[in-house]
Amino acid sequence: MSHFQATNVRRFQQKAQVVTPDTTYWDRLGKPELLKEHSTIDYVDFSPSDPDNFVLTCSVRVQIYNLVTKLVVKNLSRFQKTAYGASFRQDGRLLAAGDEEGHVKLFDTTSRNILRLFKGHTAPVHRTFFTADKLQLASFADDKSVRLWDVANEKVVKTYDDVHTDYIRAGAMHPQASHLFVSGGYDGKINVYDTRTADAITSTLDHGSPVESMLFLPNGSIFITAGGTQVRVWDMISGCRLLTTMSQHHKTVTCLRLGSDGKRLFSGGLDRHVKIYDVSTYKTVHTITYPNAVVSLGVAAKDQAVVVGMVDGLVSIRRMVDDSSKSSQLTTNKFAQRRRQRLKQRMAPPNNTEPVDHVVRHARHRLAQRVFDKHLRQFNYIEALDAVLIPLYIDQQPEMVVALINELLHRKGLQRALVNRSEESTIRFIKFLSMHIGEVRFMRVLLNAASNVLDVFEKTTFGYSNNLFNALVELRRVMKAEIRLTTELLQLKGALEMIIGGALDNNEATETKISYVQSKTTKMLPSKAAANYVVIVD
Incomplete structure (x- = not known):
């Protein structure tokens, strides 16, 4: 009597994800630990001096959190209106933030005191960054201007007015040369500045969409911009040439960060995804999904944690899991494997027994039917x-x-x-x-x-x-939508086949024309002279 065949479910299961070293590495990020703020998380930055501390900019508060305890270490609530873009200096001792009033405030991270108050902008300042020599501070504001401030004497060093035709919401400082920096505006333009020259703007590039975030790679020869659904890579050494464009997001890319000592690039977007790219190939190696739109992103030193701020005020903290737990699990698996081997040896017949024709084994218990x-x-x-x-x-x-x-x-x-x-x-x-x-x-x-x-x-x-x-x-609406989508895809397929077919026909015609001209030329010229001629066909 034939046994009943269980329903085949495997044919409808999704294909297993291809396991790569990056997938294995980033899967070590633990389960997200959540914090809740009452407003959108504008900016996240990790302290260079204390990797366990990171700063969150949210509404009128700038708060420094501890990564381990998830508690507020310092609360810099010296803002009357919304604060923006709080970032640490390279040594972690100072912290600068802009606000809705157009001011830039400089804090001492050890005492929470305001050391400097820079006034001059007439619109909100969304981003502030320190130069590589730690002596100056750049501010990027909605009044379409960029200003360089001297940290020591609280005075403006240089002012670049009307360098964009729309709000300036992004900027980045060169990691090695303090005289170089870039700015990105909502007009889609990118300006490259050199403070040593009379004409400060050395290059103007077009990103094609409002620029939301920018950063330099550690060597300073390449900078990356994010805006719209694209992330673009520019080479400063070859005259700010566009190297590549990455379009892995289907909604606006809002933030960029570097990880793995500059070998990996993170991009977060409103599509709730954080994409991780290999900087050597600019290909996506991993994707992390979040419950809401991502607007800010921070990566701790040595990838110890990834902190993401979302549009609804939710903060997700994912820490890298230590290998000790995995090693203990592997040890347990080894013990289990040895135990199974010992059981097999016990069940095996002794070596001195006579050979047998057939061994009757106990039938395995069938799995319980669904x-x-x-x-x-x-x-x-x-x-x-x-x-x-x-x-x-x-x-x-x-x-x-x-x-x-x-x-x-x-x-x-x-x-x-x-x-x-x-x-x-x-x-x-x-x-x-x-x-x-x-x-x-x-x-x-x-x-x-x-x-x-x-x-x-x-x-x-x-x-x-x-x-x-x-x-x-x-059900009728969904079926009509599927039929309409299928029709559009078939139309697109037909158009692509015509384009590809036309391109192949043109290539064949060109090859035929070249071979015909070459044969005619070879007949008209002597054999030695024909080898020195190159025939160019339009």
Whole structure:
């Protein structure tokens, strides 16, 4: 007697992710620990002197947190209006922040005292950064100007007015040369400054979208800009030439950071993703997903933690897990493996026994059948469908529901399972179809299931409630959207095939023309002279 074959669920499971060294490394980031502020987190920066401390800029408060305790170490609440872009100096002893009033405030991180108050901007100052020599401070403001301040005497060194035609919300200082820095504005332009020259702006580049964030690589020869959905890489040595463009986000990129001692680039965006790139190839090596739009990002030294600020005031802290826990787990696995080997040796026959023709082994216990498989075995299709329409399968394991639907379609029993059902379970089934019909791995099965639903409602006459009617309307809307998307993709496919076909035809015609001219030229010229001629064909 043949055994009952369990429903095949594996065919609907997603393919396993390709494991790379970067995936293994960044998967060591632990579970997110959350902090909640009452407003958007404008900026996150880690202290260079104390890696366990990071500063959050939120509303009228600038707070320094401890990474281990998640408690506020210092509260710099000396702002009457919104504070912006609090960042540490390279030695971690000073901290500068702009505000809504157009002021720049300089704090001592050990005493929380205001050391300097720089006044001069007529609009909010969103970003402030120290120069490489730690003696000056640059401020980027909404009044379309950039100012350099002397930290020692509290005076402005240089002012660059109207260098942009819109707000300046991004800037970056050269990590080695204190006379070089860049600014990015909402006009989509990027300015490169050299304070030693009479004309301060040495280059003006076009990012193509409002610039949200900028940074230099550690050697200072390359700087990176983020704006719109693109991250662009510029080479300063070759005249600020565009090296590459990365378009991995589908919403605005809001922040950039470096990790792994400058070998990895982080970008956060409103699409709730943080992308990690390899700086040597500028390819995405890992992606981290967050519950809301990412607006600020900080990476601790040696990748010990990644802190992300979100638009709703939520702060996510993910710390790198120590290898000690993993080593203990590996040790436990080794002990278990040795125990299994010892059991095999005990069960094995002694060496001095005579050879045998066949060894009878105990049959392994079969896995317990799923509930819906038991109903399928008894041809109870209604009960089988009820067994998978539960929150556990619908929310966490939709492939189970689709596998059963596919089995019912093969048995031609789906319509039988849909007849004489309660309205609540029918609505649940229709909502499941509407939710997952757009997934590629489920689409073919669920489209056939939706067709069966329509056939059942066409053959059966009964009263429609508002909830059932709304569920059917939603199913119709989703199916129309899928049909429209399929039509557009087919049109795009046809257009691409025409373009590719035309390009191939032109290449073949050009090659034919070149070979024809070369053959004619070879016949007209002597053999030695023909080798010294190059034929150019437009």
